[in-house]
Amino acid sequence: TNTPCSGQPPRPKANLHHTTVNMKFTLALATIIGLANADVYMHNPRGSNDRNCERNANRNNGNRLFDSQNNAAGGYACPRAVGNEVVQNEDGIASFGAFAQDKKIYYYEGSVLPIEWTNQHGCGPNSKVNCEIIIQYMCEDTADPQVNNFWPWSERKWGPNAANAGTKVGAQAWRSNTNIASPRDGIPRDANDAATDTIPNNVDSAIPNTVETRRFGMHENKDHYDRCEHTERNKGLYTADQRMRRNDQRATRQNPNGNRNGYECPEERDYYPWWHPSPWIDIAVLSNEGPDEPCTSVVESNGDYVCRNENNVAISSGHTQRCAYYLSNSQNKHGKGFCDANADGTVTDKTNSQAWNQRKWYNNRDDCEAAGFTWKEISHSDNLNGIDYPVCGQTSFSRVNHLGNAADDDNIDSQNYYADGGKTYLPESNNANRFVWTIPDIPSIKNGVEYFDAGMEESYKSCTLRLRYNISTSDFPQWPEEAMEANHGWADKMVNFKNNTKKNEDDPATPLIQDPYIFTGVGDSPAKGKQFVSLAVNTNQYGRTFQDRSYKFAIKPRPSTESCDNPNDNTDCRNADSPKILSPNNNQKIFNLNVRGKRGNIVQTYPSVEYDFVPNRLKLDQNNYIHFQWTGSDYNPRRGCNNGEGGPPDPNDFVSAANANKNSRADRSNIIFMNTMAENVPMDMLGVTDVENADDDTAIATIMPNVPCGSGNTAEKEDCYRQIQRLSYLNQQSDGGSLTLRRGLDCLTEQELDEIKNKNERENHPLNCAKLNAKPYPYFDGGLMKMTQAGKYAYFSSRNNNFSNRDQTGIMCVRDGSGNGCEDVNGVLQDENQMISTAAIREKSFCNDEASDYTKGNNFGAASCIELTESILKEETQASTQADNDKIGDGNEEPCDTIIFFFQQATLEEKIGLAIALLFVGMGSAWGGYYTYNRIQARQNAGKKFAGNTKWKGAKATEMI
Numbered sequence: 001t002n003t004p005c006s007g008q009p010p011r012p013k014a015n016l017h018h019t020t021v022n023m024k025f026t027l028a029l030a031t032i033i034g035l036a037n038a039d040v041y042m043h044n045p046r047g048s049n050d051r052n053c054e055r056n057a058n059r060n061n062g063n064r065l066f067d068s069q070n071n072a073a074g075g076y077a078c079p080r081a082v083g084n085e086v087v088q089n090e091d092g093i094a095s096f097g098a099f100a101q102d103k104k105i106y107y108y109e110g111s112v113l114p115i116e117w118t119n120q121h122g123c124g125p126n127s128k129v130n131c132e133i134i135i136q137y138m139c140e141d142t143a144d145p146q147v148n149n150f151w152p153w154s155e156r157k158w159g160p161n162a163a164n165a166g167t168k169v170g171a172q173a174w175r176s177n178t179n180i181a182s183p184r185d186g187i188p189r190d191a192n193d194a195a196t197d198t199i200p201n202n203v204d205s206a207i208p209n210t211v212e213t214r215r216f217g218m219h220e221n222k223d224h225y226d227r228c229e230h231t232e233r234n235k236g237l238y239t240a241d242q243r244m245r246r247n248d249q250r251a252t253r254q255n256p257n258g259n260r261n262g263y264e265c266p267e268e269r270d271y272y273p274w275w276h277p278s279p280w281i282d283i284a285v286l287s288n289e290g291p292d293e294p295c296t297s298v299v300e301s302n303g304d305y306v307c308r309n310e311n312n313v314a315i316s317s318g319h320t321q322r323c324a325y326y327l328s329n330s331q332n333k334h335g336k337g338f339c340d341a342n343a344d345g346t347v348t349d350k351t352n353s354q355a356w357n358q359r360k361w362y363n364n365r366d367d368c369e370a371a372g373f374t375w376k377e378i379s380h381s382d383n384l385n386g387i388d389y390p391v392c393g394q395t396s397f398s399r400v401n402h403l404g405n406a407a408d409d410d411n412i413d414s415q416n417y418y419a420d421g422g423k424t425y426l427p428e429s430n431n432a433n434r435f436v437w438t439i440p441d442i443p444s445i446k447n448g449v450e451y452f453d454a455g456m457e458e459s460y461k462s463c464t465l466r467l468r469y470n471i472s473t474s475d476f477p478q479w480p481e482e483a484m485e486a487n488h489g490w491a492d493k494m495v496n497f498k499n500n501t502k503k504n505e506d507d508p509a510t511p512l513i514q515d516p517y518i519f520t521g522v523g524d525s526p527a528k529g530k531q532f533v534s535l536a537v538n539t540n541q542y543g544r545t546f547q548d549r550s551y552k553f554a555i556k557p558r559p560s561t562e563s564c565d566n567p568n569d570n571t572d573c574r575n576a577d578s579p580k581i582l583s584p585n586n587n588q589k590i591f592n593l594n595v596r597g598k599r600g601n602i603v604q605t606y607p608s609v610e611y612d613f614v615p616n617r618l619k620l621d622q623n624n625y626i627h628f629q630w631t632g633s634d635y636n637p638r639r640g641c642n643n644g645e646g647g648p649p650d651p652n653d654f655v656s657a658a659n660a661n662k663n664s665r666a667d668r669s670n671i672i673f674m675n676t677m678a679e680n681v682p683m684d685m686l687g688v689t690d691v692e693n694a695d696d697d698t699a700i701a702t703i704m705p706n707v708p709c710g711s712g713n714t715a716e717k718e719d720c721y722r723q724i725q726r727l728s729y730l731n732q733q734s735d736g737g738s739l740t741l742r743r744g745l746d747c748l749t750e751q752e753l754d755e756i757k758n759k760n761e762r763e764n765h766p767l768n769c770a771k772l773n774a775k776p777y778p779y780f781d782g783g784l785m786k787m788t789q790a791g792k793y794a795y796f797s798s799r800n801n802n803f804s805n806r807d808q809t810g811i812m813c814v815r816d817g818s819g820n821g822c823e824d825v826n827g828v829l830q831d832e833n834q835m836i837s838t839a840a841i842r843e844k845s846f847c848n849d850e851a852s853d854y855t856k857g858n859n860f861g862a863a864s865c866i867e868l869t870e871s872i873l874k875e876e877t878q879a880s881t882q883a884d885n886d887k888i889g890d891g892n893e894e895p896c897d898t899i900i901f902f903f904q905q906a907t908l909e910e911k912i913g914l915a916i917a918l919l920f921v922g923m924g925s926a927w928g929g930y931y932t933y934n935r936i937q938a939r940q941n942a943g944k945k946f947a948g949n950t951k952w953k954g955a956k957a958t959e960m961i
Contacts, residue, residue: 173221
């Protein structure tokens with residue numbers, strides 16, 4: 001036996017080819033692709049579900065970046081406008097010739113971000129299931145590290161002796177100048193490309209130095225996968241009766257064939273905590289076996305690890321061992337080991353060895369050192385300051401067979417912003433599953449470490465979020481002893497390799513086998529045999545993980561100086577489409593307010609969701625800040641009518657209605673304040689009864705009492721007014737990128753819009769700013785808003801909120817100086833429904849009569865216009881059926897398609913007329929067919945001996961000789 005690795009807690013021993021190894025038996029977390037529809041989908045930040053820029057309802061390729069195990073209909077399309085890397089490159093930069101704009105989501109250090117997801121098979125204190133949620137992030141410094149010895153040596157990166165150094169020693173192995181290699185989403189080569197191919201398993205494809213290689217997404221890098229496919233798998237693990245088809249770490253019980261998904265390592269994916277180094281930094285581990293309060297650190301006591309809360313006090317209530325186990329094995333603080341070539345050797349000592357080439361490279365210290373190599377260990381804290389333990393706590397209750405909300409009374413957060421000093425900021429109610437993440441400060445490099453020359457701020461410009469959801473049953477014990485309470489009956493009975501079925505044997509040590517027969521009775525008589533049933537058991541799915549990952553985002557330092565005093569007057573700010581930048585101090589909380597969802601109705605978007613704000617309820621203190629920011633995609637399936645509002649069209653020429661009659665694909669959102677949540681129109685934004693008499697001074701005086709930033713001096717009120725306008729209109733009139741693309745053309749006026757009689761052309765026209773169509777990108781940064789005025793403030797999206805079809809509304813409440821004024825009503829933060837609506841100043845738009853089809857009703861819920869001459873229907877009508885509730889393809893191109901059941905809509909006279917018409921059509925078709933046949937026969941016989949000669953019909957036989 002060998003001792004535990006330095007800096008790591010004691011570990012149970014696993015037999016591995018007759019040697020003991022320092023590998024922890026953990027709950028198996030994954031399974032084979034596509035064998036069941038039990039899923040997890042991340043909604044905020046925007047989860048990809050392995051999509052990229054396909055326009056289809058279903059993703060193109062489930063093997064692109066990672067193994068999600070989810071239904072192909074899930075996930076959100078790439079957050080960008082349509083086009084190549086000039087339109088938007090991997091760093092999120094949109095180029096407009098003389099200037100550029102940044103279109104990538106970012107979060108400020110210390111700001112509060114609700115991570116939201118739905119999981120299908122339940123979680124939390126649900127007696128039907130055991131579950132864990134693991135949340136991690138990865139940025140460029142760990143995805144493509146510069147520091148030596150962070151990963152095992154590879155053919156491109158090894159050393160450190162200069163004489164033996166690889167070409168990338170002391171440098172990133174995969175970045176190509178300004179082109180980031182990892183993590184990268186993948187950029188389409190042109191407007192017709194989806195960029196959804198799996199990255200090939202070779203060095204050239206991993207380096208983003210061409211348009212073609214930049215099409216490939218890459219999270220884990222090529223070196224990570226090389227180690228995975230050459231290192232021997234942990235053969236001490238429970239694999240049931242599954243046949244492991246590979247010797248290396250690609251084969252697991254859930255993926256016995258070792259199928260490849262990008263450069264993800266299946267063994268790392270399927271087991272947590274893993275026993276080797278990973279590029280992922282742990283944020284949170286949520287378990288149904290959690291303590292009564294979050295565990296934020298551990299301390300060793302008498303050989304055991306004890307959970308401590310945020311006040312550094314030992315936690316004594318609830319189930320603490322599971323969290324103590326996870327934290328004591330997190331790579332954030334504790335080293336993970338790997339076998340590598342010796343410092344005085346070369347990488348070829350490893351890559352030319354028999355063990356490496358037989359894909360049995362050493363996975364434990366004993367075998368590694370016995371073979372003459374070096375066992376190394378690394379934790380994320382070895383190089384960086386500010387890497388904390390992950391937070392560990394209880395998961396929220398959610399029901400099984402359900403992709404919906406959870407009872408989130410037990411939600412936790414990473415910095416006590418969920419409930420601070422008795423104050424709740426994100427009200428506990430029936431929300432999606434939620435973890436409230438306080439964005440970490442960008443870590444600093446420890447003294448003497450040559451870690452990342454470009455600086456940590458640069459590395460944190462490219463990050464991605466990962467969420468794994470494990471479900472397991474209680475049919476057999478699946479946790480190690482130190483992860484369970486001391487008095488638990490299964491504390492020392494975790495399954496391992498001894499419980500695996502040998503080939504062609506029904507081993508009684510195996511707790512479950514594939515699709516077993518279970519006897520349930522003795523039978524009616526001996527002659528009829530015993531009663532038994534057949535179970536639906538797939539042993540690679542008992543203990544199974546699902547996964548989703550976000551698209552790239554950035555983490556930025558808090559702004560230290562204010563800039564862009566008036567973005568509309570400042571050319572640089574206008575070209576950059578920048579909001580006014582405020583500079584809150586480190587003690588002032590910043591809450592991110594984003595948008596989740598995608599274009600379409602609830603059926604079309606499922607298992608994703610329709611549009612909503614995240615969070616859609618906020619309780620705040622005065623001098624807190626909200627960062628308004630959201631993104632979407634222009635690569636959705638086409639959706640129109642009540643299922644999707646506005647454009648711009650696809651393709652978009654930015655100036656004309658050339659493609660506007662087709663249903664659009666684009667996501668756009670805005671925020672306009674209302675009087676109450678029960679209303680569906682904006683509050684009075686002008687303060688006059690005639691829009692021609694509107695002016696800024698009157699508008700400011702009217703708006704300020706009714707918005708959260710409305711108190712302060714004259715300059716502060718003017719800033720607040722500009723920001724309110726920016727949120728509602730998305731800066732379309734001043735956005736330098738928009739003006740460049742539309743060649744300086746103005747937004748269409750009310751009269752110009754009314755002159756477009758076709759509704760789809762009007763609503764999708766790229767210059768229809770009323771529908772936000774002149775915003776050429778789905779990304780929008782509304783900037784920081786300071787909460788200065790107590791009260792409740794309801795808001796909505798004028799484009800997407802469509803009463804009785806979809807709701808995109810929210811409310812924020814700012815407490816008064818005594819901390820009051822934001823009490824829940826019936827357990828939910830809401831305002832008063834006074835059954836009174838104050839109409840905003842409005843002008844009637846042109847109305848297309850959509851409520852009639854062949855002068856009959858339909859079920860679109862569309863407008864029925866008042867006509868100059870009233871027409872009263874006398875005959876019976878039936879609604880025509882909507883045709884675009886599809887879940888395949890890329891949506892319906894035609895506007896407001898219907899399935900027409902003609903005979904249900906026709907009168908008796910119409911049916912008789914149709915029958916007569918069809919009779920004549922049938923007779924004409926028959927005659928036409930007969931005539932055409934004879935003409936063809938005549939042409940084929942032309943020139944033959946008997947062509948046109950009929951005398952042979954009466955000739956005698958002898959005359960024919």
